[in-house]
Amino acid sequence: MATVPSSSPTPTDAPEASSLAASGRRVFAVEIDALAAVAARLDGEFSAACRLMLEARGRVVCTGMGKSGHIARKIAATLASTGTPSFYVHPGEAAHGDLGMITDADVVLALSYSGESDEILLLLPVLKRQGNKLIAMTGRAQSSMARESDVHLDVSVPAEACPLALAPTSSTTASLAMGDALAVALLEARGFTAEDFARSHPAGALGRRLLLHITDVMHIGDDIPAVGPDATITEALVEISQKRLGMTAVVDAERHLLGLYTDGDLRRSLDDPGLDIRTTRIAEVMTRSPRTIDAGALAVEAAQLMETHKISGLLVVDADQRVVGALNIHDLLRARVV
Known part of the structure; x- marks a missing residue:
């Protein structure tokens, strides 16, 4: 029985890698x-x-x-x-x-x-x-x-x-x-400009970096972890656990920022044998003048601030230093900013 010729030539020997690269x-x-x-x-x-x-x-x-x-x-x-x-x-x-x-x-x-x-x-x-x-x-x-x-x-x-x-x-x-x-x-x-490009690519990585603002990803209202300065460490721990951001703001009655208390601060408090977390006021152990970010900033600026200072969360404040929001690295990851 006669064989039907192939429609495409088949090399008898495989070409050498050097020949292909050439x-x-x-x-x-x-x-x-x-x-x-x-x-x-x-x-x-x-x-x-x-x-x-x-x-x-x-x-x-x-x-x-x-x-x-x-x-x-x-x-x-x-x-x-x-x-x-x-x-x-x-x-x-x-x-x-x-x-x-x-x-x-x-x-x-x-x-x-x-x-x-x-x-x-x-x-x-x-x-x-x-x-x-x-x-x-x-x-x-x-x-x-x-x-x-x-x-x-x-x-x-x-x-x-x-x-x-x-x-x-x-x-x-x-x-x-x-x-x-x-x-x-x-x-x-x-x-x-790059901002013009981002407006044409809102779903892309550049679009998210240049168009997404802090207000688009931050927690607001009752979702912001916050306690007063007279709260105990135990009460602050409850707030941190409920709001699940790894931190709580310490604020006065008008929500002005007084300080910050984080998971890391809690571990250090627990390592202090002379400190009773049930009676010690949060104002005594909080971090004063913590890193914050303005509500009008871009989300990518929050990511850069966290990376620069090796922190995992930020409080968002207005021009009068009132706490208006909070976010952590997980919020930025979900928004695919980082």
Whole structure:
């Protein structure tokens, strides 16, 4: 019975590790050369593209087919998260109704290394009639897309990293880097800050660090452990146990902070043979002028304060030094600030 040949070649000998690593290094070398070549060509066209995006009354609509489409999606995501409203539209879907997503206030950024993508070329007359500005990112300055665009970004590369010169490799890397260059240039031109970035990423680690305030995580009202200065150590222990924050504030009748008593202070009190925890007033053993934090501070500031001073809890006070809240390291862990 005749054997059916495999659809893909199978090497007779497994390649050596050194050969695989050499192939990898060659790809890096080829793509580094490609990026250097594209960077050397950044000129007035790049600046013009940035100006079109900055002046747009609408959004930047990115589009591309195949591998260029994947890069266009990533560019749209990067632009959107760095202060330039943007989204991706599949050119094939655009020709079947999604073109309605693009308004006359939008700028279109179209990617095609050949500059001859049929799906994109089909859209150009409609976009031009609508009044959209077009930025084309191609590898051929004389391509149809380049000629029809308002601004052309040349991402041509000396060679693809693929040894067959078939799979988009260096060219997609160059397009991706060009997209990053646009996003960063626009970010800097807009004065975009880390706080602005956090507002676009509220669920991310940076968002939590820059947006979460003490008031979002602290215990308030009856959940704040507090005793008066005449309370005994035993009474303070009961308060610490009930509120489960490992500490209690010592306050006067108006809730002004007088001191702090913690689990650690309790252990030291128990080690003192001359001290009766049932009769000793908390004012005699409390820590005066403890570390505190303002209610308007960020939660990450509390984490930094705890780490710096090797403490596990903080009292939150207002401008008049009244205790308005309390938190410990576990509250910050639950909020994923640390």
